[in-house]
Amino acid sequence: MSKHDQPFDYRHQFKAGNLGDVFKHVALGAVLRALTADAAPLTVVDTHAGAGRYVLGPTGEWTAGVGRFDGGLPPDAPAAVRAWHAAAGRRTPNRGGTYPGSPRFTLGALRPQDRLVLVELIDDVRAELARHLDDPRVEVRAGDGLAVLEAHHGAPGRLLAFVDPPFTRKAEWDEVADALIALCAARADAHALLWYPIKSLTRPNAVHRRLQDAGVPALALDLITASLERRKKALNGSGLIVVGASPALEAELLALAPTLGPALTTDGAWELRARRWGLPPR
Numbered sequence: 001m002s003k004h005d006q007p008f009d010y011r012h013q014f015k016a017g018n019l020g021d022v023f024k025h026v027a028l029g030a031v032l033r034a035l036t037a038d039a040a041p042l043t044v045v046d047t048h049a050g051a052g053r054y055v056l057g058p059t060g061e062w063t064a065g066v067g068r069f070d071g072g073l074p075p076d077a078p079a080a081v082r083a084w085h086a087a088a089g090r091r092t093p094n095r096g097g098t099y100p101g102s103p104r105f106t107l108g109a110l111r112p113q114d115r116l117v118l119v120e121l122i123d124d125v126r127a128e129l130a131r132h133l134d135d136p137r138v139e140v141r142a143g144d145g146l147a148v149l150e151a152h153h154g155a156p157g158r159l160l161a162f163v164d165p166p167f168t169r170k171a172e173w174d175e176v177a178d179a180l181i182a183l184c185a186a187r188a189d190a191h192a193l194l195w196y197p198i199k200s201l202t203r204p205n206a207v208h209r210r211l212q213d214a215g216v217p218a219l220a221l222d223l224i225t226a227s228l229e230r231r232k233k234a235l236n237g238s239g240l241i242v243v244g245a246s247p248a249l250e251a252e253l254l255a256l257a258p259t260l261g262p263a264l265t266t267d268g269a270w271e272l273r274a275r276r277w278g279l280p281p282r
């Protein structure tokens with residue numbers, strides 16, 4: 001069985017709206033707004049698209065994610081958090097509701113001249129995605145997302161790779177680094193947003209090192225929302241690697257933590273670890 005064969009024991013359904021989804025979708029919105037600010041057409045390749053929309057039960061990881069914001073936002077929440085919150089709709093405490101996936105958030109930010117390529121490996125998840133994202137700008141693809149990304153390196157206009165794998169295989173950490181290195185070797189104007197879970201910092205650090213050694217300039221933001229020493233196997237936060245961010249976008253992403261950190265912490269502790277390499281001084 002190859003690494004990309006089905007069946008596959010990951011279902012994003014159980015994680016939809018969790019603390020990782022909140023950070024990734026707020027940041028995705030900010031990146032998309034930055035990239036659609038001028039007229040050049042944008043192609044977004046969402047390499048691991050998921051179902052695009054999730055029905056949430058009364059309990060689940062979403063209660064410690066998007067559920068923390070269902071009562072409202074702090075008055076000083078940044079514009080990116082406000083935009084995400086509006087697009088995410090509302091759930092009812094103890095009842096649930098729905099939560100959008102990255103394809104829906106992305107489609108909501110695109111203009112008529114833009115294009116969205118969605119890749120989902122699992123047949124029934126992909127069928128669900130195709131069913132409710134019927135739009136001429138959208139192409140739903142089967143197969144391996146990183147291979148489809150490679151086939152789009154030459155996309156006209158601007159290109160954003162949104163890379164959000166399940167990280168059920170250790171090798172995925174190397175594969176995502178390889179994919180970003182290949183993307184940046186193929187085009188200097190590439191944009192990428194990679195999300196990863198944080199249990200400890202070992203694997204994130206290794207990805208940072210690989211990109212740095214390969215000369216891929218990037219910003220890495222690790223939003224740690226629990227003491228790392230306490231529960232070594234739990235989701236203790238999540239991280240993003242952003243390639244191609246302007247100074248204004250960098251500042252916008254850095255400013256998310258004072259709103260998201262206190263809201264998403266599981267034990268009262270939170271911290272933003274920001275690293276950047278290969279970029280001009282701020």
Ligand SMILES: C[S@@+](CC[C@H](N)C(=O)[O-])C[C@H]1O[C@@H](n2cnc3c(N)ncnc32)[C@H](O)[C@@H]1O
Nearest residue numbers: 012048049050101102120121122144145164166
């Ligand atoms: C973390 S979830 C994606 C969540 C989605 N990006 C969002 O933000 O709403 C990862 C998805 O990737 C799919 N997947 C796993 N391996 C894949 C591969 N090699 N290529 C494409 N999709 C894959 C899984 O079935 C799952 O739906």
